[in-house]
Amino acid sequence: MASYQDQNAADQYATDQQVTDAQPKDSSIAIRATDIVKNYGSGETFVHALRDISVSFQRGVFASIMGPSGSGKSTLMHVLAGLDSVTSGHILLDGTDITRLNDNELTILRRSKIGFVFQSFNLLPMFTAEQNILMPLTLAGKKPDSQWFHELVTSLGLTSRLNHLPSQLSGGQQQRVAIARALITKPSIVFADEPTGNLDAVSSAEVLTLMRKMVDDYHQTIVMVTHDATAASYTDRAIILADGKIVADQPHPQAQEMGDMLTRIMQNIVQQRSESHSLTPDAVSDASVSE
Numbered sequence: 001m002a003s004y005q006d007q008n009a010a011d012q013y014a015t016d017q018q019v020t021d022a023q024p025k026d027s028s029i030a031i032r033a034t035d036i037v038k039n040y041g042s043g044e045t046f047v048h049a050l051r052d053i054s055v056s057f058q059r060g061v062f063a064s065i066m067g068p069s070g071s072g073k074s075t076l077m078h079v080l081a082g083l084d085s086v087t088s089g090h091i092l093l094d095g096t097d098i099t100r101l102n103d104n105e106l107t108i109l110r111r112s113k114i115g116f117v118f119q120s121f122n123l124l125p126m127f128t129a130e131q132n133i134l135m136p137l138t139l140a141g142k143k144p145d146s147q148w149f150h151e152l153v154t155s156l157g158l159t160s161r162l163n164h165l166p167s168q169l170s171g172g173q174q175q176r177v178a179i180a181r182a183l184i185t186k187p188s189i190v191f192a193d194e195p196t197g198n199l200d201a202v203s204s205a206e207v208l209t210l211m212r213k214m215v216d217d218y219h220q221t222i223v224m225v226t227h228d229a230t231a232a233s234y235t236d237r238a239i240i241l242a243d244g245k246i247v248a249d250q251p252h253p254q255a256q257e258m259g260d261m262l263t264r265i266m267q268n269i270v271q272q273r274s275e276s277h278s279l280t281p282d283a284v285s286d287a288s289v290s291e
């Protein structure tokens with residue numbers, strides 16, 4: 001497991017008072033999460049989705065989050081992006097602890113500082129590509145920076161598609177529109193939850209190459225959830241979650257290496273589950289029933 005010194009760095013913000021008053025000491029950090037716990041439900045429906053996670057992401061870095069289904073990847077993205085609240089812990093984005101903001105303050109902060117790309121694109125069907133890209137600015141009542149708009153649509157290869165409706169675009173083109181929409185406000189950080197999950201191999205490679213380019217050419221920070229070890233190989237750092245915890249943090253991930261690592265983690269989980277299962281009286285009776 002690579003040392004990103006997150007644990008040590010997070011200690012700088014250990015107390016509430018420090019967190020409240022803190023400006024990030026290291027301006028190279030885009031976002032820093034400290035001791036994040038997220039629980040859902042209660043009683044029989046209780047789920048410990050994130051168990052005391054501390055992690056930070058450097059500016060200008062493309063990072064991936066991997067892990068088995070249900071390991072907490074989307075939950076982590078949603079709380080980091082202020083789309084969901086934490087049970088406890090702190091998240092510092094550009095000197096603001098977003099866990100302390102009310103809904104209105106969060107909405108305003110999200111519009112300017114956070115971009116989000118969804119697996120299912122989430123474009124508004126009755127608006128053109130151009131209108132969709134400009135939507136965050138339209139909602140905020142802000143004028144677009146026309147130079148940045150043109151640079152963005154040119155980089156993303158969308159110039160000839162701007163007047164098309166989403167239904168007139170391929171999946172890859174729709175995702176490129178969603179990426180442009182996430183970047184139009186020049187946010188501090190972009191979160192992408194399985195952005196290539198609905199795309200074929202060619203469109204996936206295209207979208208990943210473009211996200212890589214946004215990081216390399218514009219120093220954008222992108223954190224992407226993916227199940228795909230090849231997609232992770234486009235990133236600078238891969239974090240693996242299992243059961244709500246970070247179990248690996250790999251710099252310069254390679255596809256084969258990440259695939260092997262995930263397989264080992266899955267095998268461990270299956271083994272642990274079968275061991276704990278075989279020890280419970282219910283499991284014994286379950287097993288005897290099924291035989």
Ligand SMILES: Nc1ncnc2c1ncn2[C@@H]1O[C@H](COP(=O)(O)OP(=O)(O)OP(=O)(O)O)[C@@H](O)[C@H]1O
Pocket residue numbers: 040041047048049067068069070071072073074075076
């Ligand atoms: N709104 C919710 N209410 C209750 N439990 C939830 C909710 N959202 C997620 N969970 C639970 O939290 C855990 C983590 O879910 P999460 O969606 O973060 O997993 P994931 O790693 O993104 O999985 P996948 O790869 O399938 O998308 C799971 O056990 C899930 O059932």
Ligand SMILES: [Mg+2]
Pocket residue numbers: 073074075
């Ligand atoms: Mg998910």
